[in-house]
Amino acid sequence: MGWEEVQLGGFFGIAQPIRHTEPQKIDHLFILPSSHTSQPSIRRKLKMATVVSSKIRKGTRSAACNASALSSLCCFLLIVTIIIIFASDGNAEGLRPAFACDARDARTKGWGFCGTNLGIAERVSDLIGRLTLQEKVRLLVNNAAEVARLGIKGYEWWSEALHGVSNVGPGTKFGGEFPAATSFPQVITTAAAFNASLWEEIGRVVSDEGRAMYNGGLGGLTYWSPNVNIFRDPRWGRGQETPGEDPVLAGKYAASYVRGLQGNLDGGRLKVAACCKHFTAYDLDNWSGVDRFHFNAKVSRQDIEDTFDVPFRSCVKEGKVASVMCSYNQVNGIPTCADPKLLRHTIRGAWRLDGYIVSDCDSVGVLYDNQHYTSTPEEAAADAIKAGLDLDCGPFLGLHTERAVQLGLLKEADINSALANTLTVQMRLGMFDGEPSKQPFGHLGPHHVCTHSHQRLALEAARQGIVLLKNHGPSLPLSPRRHRTLAVIGPNSNVTATMIGNYAGVACGYTTPLQGIGRFAKTIHQQGCAGVACSSEELFGGAIDAARQADATILVMGLDQSIEAEFRDRAGLLLPGHQQQLVTRVAAASKGPTILVLMSGGPVDVSFAKNDARIGAILWVGYPGQAGGAAIADVLFGTHNPGGKLPMTWYPQDYLSSLPMTTMDMRSDRRKGYPGRTYRFYKGPVVYPFGHGLSYTSFVHTIADAPTVVSVPVDGHRRWNTSVSSKAIKVTHARCSRLSIGVHVDVKNVGGIDGSHTLLVFSSPPGSGHWAPHKQLVAFEKVHVPARAQQRVFLKIHVCKYLSVVDRAGIRRIPMGLHSLHIGPITHSISLQAAVLGVIKS
Numbered sequence: 056m057g058w059e060e061v062q063l064g065g066f067f068g069i070a071q072p073i074r075h076t077e078p079q080k081i082d083h084l085f086i087l088p089s090s091h092t093s094q095p096s097i098r099r100k101l102k103m104a105t106v107v108s109s110k111i112r113k114g115t116r117s118a119a120c121n122a123s124a125l126s127s128l129c130c131f132l133l134i135v136t137i138i139i140i141f142a143s144d145g146n147a148e149g150l151r152p153a154f155a156c157d158a159r160d161a162r163t164k165g166w167g168f169c170g171t172n173l174g175i176a177e178r179v180s181d182l183i184g185r186l187t188l189q190e191k192v193r194l195l196v197n198n199a200a201e202v203a204r205l206g207i208k209g210y211e212w213w214s215e216a217l218h219g220v221s222n223v224g225p226g227t228k229f230g231g232e233f234p235a236a237t238s239f240p241q242v243i244t245t246a247a248a249f250n251a252s253l254w255e256e257i258g259r260v261v262s263d264e265g266r267a268m269y270n271g272g273l274g275g276l277t278y279w280s281p282n283v284n285i286f287r288d289p290r291w292g293r294g295q296e297t298p299g300e301d302p303v304l305a306g307k308y309a310a311s312y313v314r315g316l317q318g319n320l321d322g323g324r325l326k327v328a329a330c331c332k333h334f335t336a337y338d339l340d341n342w343s344g345v346d347r348f349h350f351n352a353k354v355s356r357q358d359i360e361d362t363f364d365v366p367f368r369s370c371v372k373e374g375k376v377a378s379v380m381c382s383y384n385q386v387n388g389i390p391t392c393a394d395p396k397l398l399r400h401t402i403r404g405a406w407r408l409d410g411y412i413v414s415d416c417d418s419v420g421v422l423y424d425n426q427h428y429t430s431t432p433e434e435a436a437a438d439a440i441k442a443g444l445d446l447d448c449g450p451f452l453g454l455h456t457e458r459a460v461q462l463g464l465l466k467e468a469d470i471n472s473a474l475a476n477t478l479t480v481q482m483r484l485g486m487f488d489g490e491p492s493k494q495p496f497g498h499l500g501p502h503h504v505c506t507h508s509h510q511r512l513a514l515e516a517a518r519q520g521i522v523l524l525k526n527h528g529p530s531l532p533l534s535p536r537r538h539r540t541l542a543v544i545g546p547n548s549n550v551t552a553t554m555i556g557n558y559a560g561v562a563c564g565y566t567t568p569l570q571g572i573g574r575f576a577k578t579i580h581q582q583g584c585a586g587v588a589c590s591s592e593e594l595f596g597g598a599i600d601a602a603r604q605a606d607a608t609i610l611v612m613g614l615d616q617s618i619e620a621e622f623r624d625r626a627g628l629l630l631p632g633h634q635q636q637l638v639t640r641v642a643a644a645s646k647g648p649t650i651l652v653l654m655s656g657g658p659v660d661v662s663f664a665k666n667d668a669r670i671g672a673i674l675w676v677g678y679p680g681q682a683g684g685a686a687i688a689d690v691l692f693g694t695h696n697p698g699g700k701l702p703m704t705w706y707p708q709d710y711l712s713s714l715p716m717t718t719m720d721m722r723s724d725r726r727k728g729y730p731g732r733t734y735r736f737y738k739g740p741v742v743y744p745f746g747h748g749l750s751y752t753s754f755v756h757t758i759a760d761a762p763t764v765v766s767v768p769v770d771g772h773r774r775w776n777t778s779v780s781s782k783a784i785k786v787t788h789a790r791c792s793r794l795s796i797g798v799h800v801d802v803k804n805v806g807g808i809d810g811s812h813t814l815l816v817f818s819s820p821p822g823s824g825h826w827a828p829h830k831q832l833v834a835f836e837k838v839h840v841p842a843r844a845q846q847r848v849f850l851k852i853h854v855c856k857y858l859s860v861v862d863r864a865g866i867r868r869i870p871m872g873l874h875s876l877h878i879g880p881i882t883h884s885i886s887l888q889a890a891v892l893g894v895i896k897s
Contacts, residue, residue: 151272154486155207163206168487175323175482182478182487183471188457191470194477195440195452197416198225210481212413213448214275216261216316216327217282217296217558218242218680219513220268226275227265229561232501233273236264237509237563237681240517241556242281242308243656244677246298247699247748248519249813250837251311257516258315260509262327265316267499269327270491276484278316279330279380279413279448280558283309283366286657286703287338287732288716290625294338295556295656295678299702300733300745302362303832303857306369313374323409325377325483326496331370332380333415334391334402336363339384342624342716348425351385354719356865357826359386362721368406377410377480381444383418390422393435398443411476414439416448423451437464445473505563510682517679517686519811519837522699523672523749525664530648530671532693532751533575533607538648540577542605543569544598544641545612546584546634547654553615556656556678565681568611568652571688579605583641587615589632598637599644607647609691610638613654624716628660628708635663642669652676652687658705662742675701693751698811698837700748704734704741735828746815746832752806752842756814756879759847760799766890767794767854767869783826783860783868784889791855796885798850800878804840811839814848814878818858821872826860830877833857852876858887 156169163169167181183191185205193200201209214226220236222229229235239245239257248254261278268274283305286294298308309331318326336352336359339345354363370376379402381392391397392414402408422428423435436455439447447453459465481487485494492498523531533541547553551565569580583598585591602608612634619625629635642649648671651664656678664670674697679686689695713728723731723738731737734745768790802812816834820827834850834857852858859869869887876883 151270151491152208153490154210154481155205156487156489157206158489160206166205169489171488175479178482178487179475179478183474186474188460188467188470191467191474192453192456194474195445195447195456195470196450197413197446197448210486211275212277212446212477213416214265214278215280215558216265216278216329217280218245218257218556219261219560219562220264220274221558221560223558223560224275224279226277227268227560228273230273231271233268233271233504235561235563236268236504237261237513238555238559238561239513240520240680240683241295241656241678242298243286243295243702244520244679245516246304246308246520246702247522247675247677248516248837249304249700249702249815249835250519251307253516253519253837254308254311255315256512258312258329259318260315260512262316262318263499264504264509265327266496267501267503270497270499271501276325276486277328277330277378277480279332279378280316281309281312281329281331282333282558283331283370284333284338285362285366285733287362287719287721288714289628289658289703289706290342290711290716291338291657292340292619292623292625293557293621294703295619296558298366300704301702301735301832302365304702304835305366306373307835309366309370309376310374313370313376317375317377320495323483324485324495325480328377328410328480328484329374330378330380330413331367331374331376333382334367334379335359335382335397336386336719337382337384337391339716340622340624345717346622347383348421350383350717351388352719354386355863357861357863358719358721360865360867361861364401367402371402371406371408375409377483378413379408379410380413380415380448381418383415383421385426385428390418390426390428392418392444393422393428393438393442395442403443411445411473411480412443413446414444414448417451418449419444419447419451420449433459433462433464440465440469440473445476510563513680514682514685517676517683518689518695518697520677520679520699521686521690521697522675522701522747523690523697523751524675524701524743524747525670525673526749526751527668527671528648529751530650531691533648533650533691535575535692538576538606540579540605541572542579542581542598542601542608542641542645543572543611544581544583544601544608545610545637545652546582546587546589547613547615547652548580548582548609548611550615550654553654554679554683555681557616557620562681566684568609568684568687571684571686572609572691574685575688575692576606583610583637584632584634587613587618587631587634589630589634589637592633592636595633595637595640598641602641602645602649605646608641608645608649609652610641610649611652611654611687612638613652613659614656615654619656625657627711628658628706630659630661638664638670639667642667645669648672650674650691654678658701658703658742660706660708660742662707665742675699693808696751696808696810698748698750698813700746700813700815701743702745704737704745705743705747707740707742710739735831738829748813750806750810750812752804752808752810754810754812754840754879755803755805756881757801757803758798758878758881758883759801760797761876761883762796762885764886764888765796765854767871767887769889769891771891782889783862783870786855786859786867786869789855789869790892791853794854796852796854796858798834798852798876798883800848800850801845802838802840802848803845804842807842809839809841811837813837814850816850816852817877818852819875819877820858820860820870821874826862826868827870828860831857833876854887
C-alpha cells in the first residue's frame with residue numbers, strides 16, 4: 056500500500072496505511088509477524104524456543120523419537136517446553152512487568168489500592184494507610200523507592216519531552232529496540248506556525264512514542280514538559296524552549312500541547328502526564344554574575360497577573376495538565392517552591408490543579424544551601440511541603456523530611472496530602488492496574504516510534520515554523536532551472552544536532568541544509584567559519600570563491616547551544632564573531648542572489664542584512680528539528696510557501712543599553728529611560744516586529760461580520776452611578792460565561808500560489824493609563840487558501856479573558872468604551888457597554 060496525504064485540523068500529515076498480518080505456520084510452530092517480534096522479550100523467548108526445539112529433536116533421534124509411536128509424545132514435549140518458556144515471566148506481550156498490583160501476586164486481591172472497581176480516591180487512601188512514615192518519605196523524591204512488601208516497584212519521575220521524547224532526564228534511555236525517537240523542531244520554531252492543531256498533534260505523536268518506550272522498559276510516563284515561561288528578555292538562553300513573548304500565544308500552546316500529550320481520556324485517565332514549567336517569573340539563567348539559583352525576581356502584582364502567570368493558568372484550567380513545576384528563583388523574596396501563595400493558593404486553589412506540584416531539580420536544596428532561606432534543612436523541607444510541594448526532583452526531601460516530622464515542623468498528614476497528589480496521577484496513568492500490555496496503550500511498541508508518518512509530521516512542523524523575513528525583488532523562490540548550481544556556505548550549513556536544539560533526544564535521522572538543498576541543485580559547499588563563534592576569517596576565501604561560481608548563494612548562519620542554552624544567557628544580539636563580515640563579503644562577491652538563512656532560538660540583530668540590497672532574502676528557521684534541511688530547501692525552492700510568523704520581537708543591539716536582565720518590569724518608564732518589554736509595552740525601533748512574516752503570495756482581509764456594540768452583563772454595586780459605562784469593570788463582577796464576540800473574516804489569496812496564512816487579531820483597549828498594553832493578541836488562526844480563492848474564518852474572542860486589562864493592584868478589569876481590533880492593515884471598533892443587572896453584596 057502507498058502513503059496517502061490527508062489534511063488534519065489545519066496541518067498536513069501523512070496517513071499511515073494499516074497492514075494486517077497473520078501468523079505464519081511453519082513446522083507446527085507459529086512465528087509472529089515482525090511487528091510483534093520486535094519486542095526484545097518475545098524475540099529472546101522465540102530464540103530460546105528454537106534452541107530447545109533443536110535440542111529435543113537431536114536428543115530424540117537416538118531414541119527413535121521420529122518413529123510414529125513416539126512422534127506425538129515428542130511434539131507434546133516440545134509444545135509444553137515452549138509454553139513454559141513464554142510463561143516464565145508472565146510478560147510475553149511486553150518487556151515491562153507490572154509496576155504494581157501484579158495479578159500473579161495473590162496478595163493483591165486483599166489490597167484495596169489494587170481494586171480497579173474502586174474509585175481512584177479510595178484506592179489512594181487505602182495505599183497511603185498501608186505505608187510507614189519511612190516508606191512515605193522515600194516516595195517524595197523523583198527516584199521513588201520500591202515498596203517491596205506491597206509489590207510496588209521503584210519509579211523514576213523525571214522524563215522530558217519538550218519537542219520529542221528526550222533522554223535528558225534519567226527516566227528515559229535510548230537503546231536496543233528504541234535507538235531513537237522523532238525529534239520535532241524546537242518549541243520557538245513550532246510556535247511560529249501559530250497552529251494549535253499542529254501543536255496538539257505533535258503532543259499526540261510524542262506521547263505515542265513515550266508510551267511505547269515505557270512499554271519497552273526504557274521510558275517513564277511523567278514528562279516534565281512543556282516550558283511555558285514568557286520569553287521576556289531576548290538574551291535568555293532558554294527562550295528557545297518557550298512559545299515566545301506573548302502570554303496568549305504561550306497559553307494556547309501550553310493547553311494544546313498538553314492535551315495532545317495527555318490524551319483527553321474519559322474518567323480523568325492519562326496517556327502520559329505532562330508538566331508546565333517553571334512557575335513563575337523564571338527567565339534568567341546566568342547573566343552578568345547573577346544566576347538562577349540566587350536571583351530574586353522583583354515582580355509587580357500587575358505583571359504577575361497580566362503576563363507571567365497567564366500561560367500557567369491556561370495550562371491548568373484549559374489544558375488540564377497533571378503537574379506544574381516551581382522554579383529555582385525567588386519571587387519578591389520568597390522561593391517559588393516554598394511560597395504557599397503561589398503553590399497552595401494559586402495553582403491548587405484558584406486554578407484547581409488536578410495533579411501534583413514538583414520542584415525544579417534540586418531547587419529545595421537550593422533554597423536552603425544557596426538562598427539561605429531557612430536556618431536548617433528540616434525547616435526547608437517543612438516549608439516546601441506545607442507550601443504545597445508534592446515531589447522533589449532531588450534527594451533533599453528524602454533526606455530531611457522524616458526529621459522535620461520528628462521535630463514537630465511538619466505533620467505526617469502533610470506528607471499524606473503530598474502523596475495523595477502524586478499517587479493519584481500514577482493511578483490515572485494505570486500504573487496500579489497491573490500488566491501494562493493489557494491496558495489501553497499496551498499495544499504500543501518499537502514499531503510505533505520513528506514511523507514514516509511521525510517523521511513526515513516533523514518535516515511539516517519545520518516547514519510551518521519557517522519565517523520569511525525579507526524577500527527583495529523577490530529573490531525567492533529559487534528555480535531549479537535557473538539556479539542549477541548553489542554555493543552553500545556557513546557554520547550551520549551542514550549541521551545535524553544543532554537543528555534539534557536543547558532538551559532533545561536521539562533523532563531518527565537528519566537531513567542537513569546541505570543535503571536538503573542538494574536534492575534540488577548541484578552544490579558547492581564551503582563552511583566559511585569553523586563554527587558559529589567564527590573567531591577568524593581564515594576560511595573566507597573558499598566561501599567567496601564559491602559564491603562567484605554559483606548561480607545563487609545560500610548562507611546558513613546563526614547560533615547554537617554554545618551561544619544560547621540553559622545556564623548560558625547571551626551577552627548581545629549580534630551574530631557571533633566574524634559572521635557578519637562573512638555574510639557581507641560573500642554577498643558582495645556572489646554572482647547570483649544571496650539568501651541568508653538564520654538558525655537561532657532568540658532574535659538576532661541583522662539590521663545590516665535587512666538593509667543590504669545585495670542580500671535578497673532572509674529566512675529564520677529557529678532550530679528546525681531532524682528534518683530541518685529538507686524544510687529549508689522546500690521553502691527556498693518554493694515547494695512549500697512560507698507562512699510562519701515571529702513569536703518574539705527582534706530588537707536592535709542598542710535596545711540592551713539601558714535594560715538589565717534583572718529588571719522584571721514589563722511596562723516602560725520614561726522617567727528612568729526604561730524602554731519596556733515585548734511588543735505589548737515597547738514602542739521603540741525594532742529589526743522585525745512580533746508577528747512579522749512574509750509569503751510568496753499576497754492575502755487580503757475583509758471583515759465580513761462583527762458586532763459594533765457589545766453589552767457586558769455586570770452585577771450591580773451600590774457605589775456605582777450613571778457613569779458606570781465609563782469605568783473598567785472588575786472581571787469578577789461581570790457575567791463572563793458565554794460572553795464572547797464572534798468575528799467573521801474573509802481571507803483572499805490574490806496571488807498565483809497556494810499558501811497558508813496566519814491570521815493574527817490584536818486589540819487596543821480604550822485609554823487606561825498605565826494599565827493597558829499598547830495592543831495585545833486576542834486571537835489567531837491558521838488557514839490554507841488556494842491561489843485566487845477565498846476562505847471565511849470564524850474567530851471567537853472571549854471578552855473577559857482577552858479584552859480585559861490588569862490594573863496596578865493586579866486586578867483584572869474590562870474597560871468600557873471603544874476597543875479596536877487590528878487584523879493586518881484593517882481596524883474594526885467595538886464598543887463595550889455595561890448592562891447593570893442588579894445589586895451584589897459587598
